[in-house]
Amino acid sequence: MVQVRIAGVARDAAGQHLILLKPIASGSETVLPIWIGGQEASSILIAVEGAHAARPLSHDLMKTLLEATGATVERVEVTKIEDNTFYAEITLRTPQGRLAIDARPSDAVALASRVDAPIWVADEVLEAAGVPDELTGEVPDEEAKVAEFRQFLDEAEPEDFAG
Structure with a gap:
């Protein structure tokens, strides 16, 4: 088993939603794309971003039911x-x-993202369905992009923009 994190939620060329799971171990160059439904994608995004829906979503209800019965997601x-x-x-x-409990990966990940439970992927699954990370186009964080742009502006000369 390999521990993973949610690297993002995206859409493929056909507009289908998918979740990207990336191994936590440093040096890993693989990401696991799993196609999911639109509602699950929204639910995962809400949890990852720390936002709240106006009314509880199904995964919020699952979390509340677990808490009410004294259960936790290990x-x-x-x-x-x-x-x-x-x-x-x-x-x-x-x-x-x-x-x-048997579950769809999208529901399991949506619940895990709400309760901060670790997410693991079987080695065989990662080997069979993982793709090289550079193919995912993982977006660098916004702060790094802004810092790089500021550095460019600081070093740029007017002649650099001459046609």
Whole structure:
């Protein structure tokens, strides 16, 4: 198993939503794209950005139900891929003990993003469906882009812009 983080939520060329999971270990050059529904994409984005919906979304309700019953999410795992379908498990710690629940990866990740649970991917899944990171076009953080642009402006001379 490889621990991952949510690197982003994006759309492919056909407009389909996908979540990008990136290994936390330094030096990893792979990202795992998993296609998800639009509602799940919105739910994950809301959680990752720390925003709140006007009314509780399904994943907010899941979190509230877990809290009300004294259960916590121990971890989320993307366990396998069969016929281009990803499978996941949510491991709960309950007053009665541990419990593993079958889930869609999109729902598992949306819940994990709300409760700060670690997300793991089976090695076989990452090997089978991972893609090189440079193909994802991961966007550098905004601060770095602004600093680079300021440096360019500081060093630029009027002649640099002459046609």
